Amino acid sequence: MYSILPFSVKNTETLTDNYIKFLKFNLFKKVYIILSNILININTQNFFLKFDFKNLQFNTNQYDIKNINYINTKFNPYYQVNIPIKLKNLTNLKIFNFNFNLLQFPKLDFQGNIILNGLKKTFISKLKRDFGIYFTKTSSIYKASIIFEFNKIITITLTKNNEIKISDFTNKISVDFITFMHFIGISNKEIINFSRYGNSIFLKTWLKKNKIQYKIISENILINLKNLKKLASNFITLNSEFNKNFSNLYAFKISSLIKFKTKQKLDNRFGFNFRDQFIYLFKDLINILDLLIDLKFNKISLNDLDHFGNKKLEVLIDLIINQVDFILEKRIKFLITNLQKSDINLNKFLSTINNYTLNFKEQFNIHPLIQYLDQTNSLSEITHKFKINKSSNLKEITLREIRFSELGKLCLIDTSEGINSGLIVYWPLNILKDKYGDFKTPFKFKTKPFKSFKINSLNSLSQEKINLQLDNLYLKKNLNFNKFNSLQFYKNNFETNSFNLNNFISINKSEIFSFAENLIPFMFFNDPIRSLMGAKMQTQSLPLIYKQKPLILTGNEKLITRKNNNVIYALQEGIVTFSTSYKIVIRDLFNREVSYYLSNYKFSNQHTIINYTPIVWVGERVALGQCIAITEEFKDNEFSIGNNIFILYGSLIGYDFEDAVIINKNLITNNIFSSLHIDCYEINLSFSKKDTPEITSFNIPKYNKYLKRNLDKFGISKEGTKLLENDLLVAKFNFNEIPSYTEALNKFLFTLFGYKLRNIKDTSICISSGNSGRLIKLEMFSNKKKLSNNNYLKLRFFISKQRLLEVGDKLCGRYGNKGVISYISNPVDLPYTEDSLSPDIITSSIGVPSRMNLGQLFETFLSMNWFYLDKRLLIDNNLNSNFGSNYLKSLVYNYTTETNFYNSSIINSYLAGKTFLRDGKTGNILKGSFLFGSSFYTKLIHMVKDKIHYRTIGPYSTITQQPLKGKSNQGGQRFGEMEVWALEAFGAAYNLKELFSIKSDDILSRLNLQEYLLFNYSLKNSNIPESFYLMLNELKGLTLNIESYIISDINKNLFFSTDTFSK
Template identity: 30%
Template sequence: SQATPNALINARPIMAAIKEFFGGSQLAQFMDQTNPLSELAHKRRLSAMGPGGLSRERAGVDVRDVHHSHYGRICPIETPEGPNVGLISSLASFAGINEYGFLQTPYEVVGRDISFEDGFELEGRILREDLIVRNRNELAAGEPLDADLLRRLRNRPYWRDIRFPVVPFATGRIRHCTADEEDGLAVAPYKTVLNERGEIDSERIDVRIGREFHSAHRNEVDLIDVSPQQIVSIPTSLIPFLEHDDANRALMGSNMQRQAVPLLRPEAPLVATGVERRAALDSGHIITYDGPREAEVINVLPDRVELQEVTTRRWHRYPLRKFGRSNQGTCINQTPAVVPGQVVQPGGLLASASSSDGEQLALGKNLLCAFMFWEGYNYEDAIIISERLVREDVYTSIHIEKFEVEARDTKLGPEEITRDIPNVSEEALRFLDDGGIVFVGAEVGQDDIIVGKITPKGETELTGEDRLLRAIFGRDAREVKDSSKHVPAGDAGTVIDVKELTRDANPDLRAGVNHAVRVRIASRRKIMVGDKMAGRHGNKGVISLILPEEDMPYLEDGTPVDIVLNPLGAASRMNVGQLLELHTGLAAERLDRQIVTPVFDGASEGQVHSLLDEAGLPTDGKVKLYDGRTGESFDKPVVVGRMYMLKLAHLVEDKIHGRSTGPYSLITQQPLGGKAQMGGQRFGEMEVWALQAYGAANILQEMLTVKSDDVLGRVKTYEAIVKGETVLEPGVPESFRVLVNELKSLGLSVDLFDEEEKPVEFSLDAMVDYVPNLGGINIEGREYKL
């Protein structure tokens, strides 16, 4: 017989290992795609947990703390705030991994004692000390090495290995060091002053050796940092004036940029750090021309860009992703940035993406911001915004939700996707086509049916007459139940895509699934009260008020401000970077240019003053503001400027929730918890104490009985409220019945007495047959869940 690969190799163990890693490992995670930066940051994440690693419980402070070996390898700022603090971290901007899996960081090599073999240019270099060869003083200190001398010396064999003690200089050669390789070497900062020959200018210089900082002679320097942002991660290096922010707030700023929702019309920051372009390109969302020669744009279509090389006439086609759904439900959309006939150079921009403005990362908007109090509405970090931001869709974002329905084989027969659903009105089926599936373009809301589905249900043995009637008249409505897919509570929008998969056309459908339907619903979310906003400096807040534009404070030229922040939110938090950004942003707007201020090498306070002066603005950054309601000026001048503000993924529409009736737990008979289960709010032990302290006995009794697990009482109360009658006394809660039953299971006899020591009769079966008469009103929530 012929041998086959399947007979020789058992692939099951390999497949099981792969499936376990990608399906069950802590290190294989669902990618965070809220915006391009969150995707980039997630790919660069480091974890001390997972298989063979630490656990949260065992990890002490020492493991979590910043260590000197992290320098240039692990960011000291970006880490979660919760129990994972210090265990999950981020790669620094220039960090890499060597062939052994160790982290390394680049440094520029300093040339001190160099030979011909090292390959450095020696011509023009000056000796720092006498060169003694074979006990003879060959060259004197301070003597420059000219070309003729070097040519003569190079021809002498024994001079090949002689090292010339030159004045230390930056060689331009990069060396990647792991933590142990760097140990004991003197590293000078990036700002080390060099003369025109690249030599270290000062005799003495501040250096870092391991965890210690020293003042060393320039002859002892081994390496120089390659960049001031070398020590921080990509999200952290996007914070302007980072050096003026407290580390705790910088941490929040780094983490919140990853939560920024892509907006309808992105806008690059007026005050940038210079990393925006690189971050956008490396995220992979922006499309650039990768051909070897310049090309002409031939076709620009909504879903693709086509180019042809000018010289070779070779075609290049780039597909664009249109209104795709990210893992977090945000919108991924690429738009062409070229026009037909345009000539593009290699590396040129072809299409920008969501959260990008041209080639730059653009997570938020530049708003005219005032730091002042306004009627107490910005108390405790609350934010006041102008109605203009809502009306002009400044902070509008698109969110896409997906729903999947599967028709399976069941023990009682196959499920069916159909429009023919028993006991459902034609009105409820208005969005479904003849096949029972919602059509593209339908505007659906909460509880609307998007896919009609029926499931066979068990029934008793049919009589001969029933069988005869069924044979004559067809299927009876009683044999199937409605299991249609409804739009969940709080969701609404436009159906943008419907995919139908059948077993015949898609044989790789899951086992037991005959028919599957996938529906995508897109919604436009305008900014509203309760949404969370933040700047890049950890200055976060929730919108408390949306004021009409005419009521907002305005400048002397009549320009109303867009946002009002509380001045108390800046001083104690020690994130002064936001104020410097505010002033610089206003100057950048007046001068009509973007201002780039890299981290740890940015504009000084004096330079910010000069910018304000150049823009014709007061150097203290304060202006006279007028009350939009009265037209009178405020008592004192107010700090006003342009700040880059983000709208975060914590949207109030996704979090708001309320319940009157709903599902109850099968055992305790108490309402379930959480929005997903349509649950109630837990009234816990401490909340009971609070009402006891106030003596609110009736409210407390209601909370613990008819609003919770008094099964009969809650039905009667609902009935009384609907009929407008007096609400009856609460009964015995189910939790008490459960306690009595548990005590009886231990063999204890339990009797209940009132305060006059008379026995109280109560049934241990709460599910008494009581049918409320509500005059045709249905009480929802009489379903019970384990």
């Protein structure tokens, strides 16, 4: 209902508007403040420096980018901030004008991503405490902390001894608060007149005691005046004479604090009025003094510091601003220290001064909130960008809880799993951000029954003043409640009040959940933990080659295209004149043509394909903002990442053990869950130490014609060829230096045969195991200049591979009902219905009641009805709330009776919703009834081909003589302690013996097995493994003499020494 509202938290506000404001105002302000403080203490004897702050400029030079998707293009990934400097040499009076590069910081591309080291990354926003006043209490000490911009904090403390002080802990300053107010021009009369405690003895005795402080100040008057001035630089007073004398060069000259709505907060909570001017005046300081006295005498209570109204969103700009201080100070010191050198060559120094520019690359690469962008599908990219970090403190359990102030502001279910549970959260479906940084949620305001309503947005502080209820959520009628009682929220508590039809404020239940949660139909009939798992699984689903739209949808599938930056929209109204897979041309009303170029077969961060497909035809009239091209996850402008398949809840020969699933072989033959992936091989051709280059050639020895069948005459694989494992990708070799002792032989061969000896080293590249596919793109880059790494040619091979379903892959529904494929059955062996429908997936029926997934059953039952009716069902998650508690029950009954005209096996008078099946092998009717229907399933990115690795032959370790570990080293299977237990439980004694001896480090048994296989020798018992000899050698390294004894076969009682253990 509220999906028409703009979504501005991430796409617009924090990624464009704030960035422009930062470039226009905040960066100039920050640079001016910091440089003015640094340059005060600059004193160069031989040079005079003048910084031109008015002409501070940005450099937009273009650079070659190393991103794999932006080859041979010019792109500027950084902004460069330059300041013009006038340098005068005082010895020879020469004047130099040059631009000094202060810093570099990254740009955002049109999708809101940061490109670092050629990889797309995104920034995870963080919730921090907002600017304002916060009151705390620790062991009878009351504090009022004022948080300014740039994390500047001033603390006013009321101690146990009734002393009140104002402190700045960053500068290590602490001054009496009354003395500070006198310093900025507030007299005792003004304190008594404006304070609520003006007539109290408590305040008057305080003012009298303050005379003693002036005696202490007069002893060190210079130090104390300096401290008072630094504290006063944070405030603006009414004393105009003080303002004239006050220096503007002090840091943090901040007058405005009301960016954080201090007026609204203090009005709501403490009941006194702030003035309309958004600055701190003397009246505000007196009010803070009154509040500390109120807290001391328990007249008011402390508020929740973790209230959502006290939070602000820290974005990428705040991270840049926090690092500007360090980088600017380092750059200015670099300039000054080099100018102060006596033997400096000024012309050479000024020509190379900008070659050592500092940037944020190092900080960004190690920052935990700048993460590798998840590009598995469009939904995963959206959810990754809308991720929020609540706190970095892992110890506090209270921060992980859901607060009433977060209702409608953060998703109540969607969070990270594991150690960050409750700390990493997500935005709800629709949330707005105003110019003050407040987050607002749309609410429904209705004044009269059966009339239209209006939508207003409220923040967390305004929500506390109203009775808020979920959309028409009635409580069940019983002895305690009548029909019109409803569950409501008021002042952070649950209440049950009678529902007033004439005036109510409600929130749609789908508005308090994230985007991924709202893609789950019948969400309120499921356990929240399984809904969380279902949302996570959808973000891990792979785009498929052949996909279908779900038979039951929630309506949010089409909204993903509006939230996603990757989808291409029409920038003007017009008629499509040209539409292909790489280009779309639209002619507008003024006869102007605009071309849209589509990127095909791009390389994502998760090795999936990003390919655009046009959805408009030539001659079609498109509107402004209409979607004209979509990616692989969409079908007809709707998010479709899976398939509707027939599912049977039952069992088959025990293969459904522990949530495993049995699939029909037709899913593989028809490519139902097949997906495309891309691997990239990057190969460099370089020079050796003696400038002999690596050469590619087809006529390379050692390889037969079959391995070289895909190579061209230059020894490089051709585009479009099918590459299998161990096939040659590039045939290249290098000439090594011939040893000096073969010089005579070389001359002899040259006189006889006419050619010289050549020492050739083969450096060819082959396809690794498990990466066979088709070469879809070949890119070559030549370098005219010889670089430091001596590369003269770079080759990039993009190999596309099609992944079919295998035993061990994961399939998942929308309700968290995931399972690993345990068996692939022939279609003729599966049970079938009366109309010859066999299931595509068989899963255990025990997993439904134990997980409390009723929505899973509703989808299975209703999807079968829509399959026969050839329709789709758009169902709202607020179904029962709008139409009554029995609406879903009547919906199921009415449509099943309609389907009964087409097929009477779905609903019958005996067992509603269940069917009888026949055995696929015998044709007999199976005992019992089964739930057979349709469900929407997806394929997860956790594929078995990327995880399981095995070998038959391969390298051994030279020390332990055991097989190497790791897939890249062609390692073998690693059997640890728990794997041994598993084999012991099944009594697999011979398998264990084989794993620990022949397949491990028993060298003699290995040779004996080889003789047995080749020459039919007899097998012998196992010998002592090599790891035991290794342990003995390590003990000998500790100067321990180890002797061994064996029992004689002739006389069992005799022991004699042997050196069997010594090799």
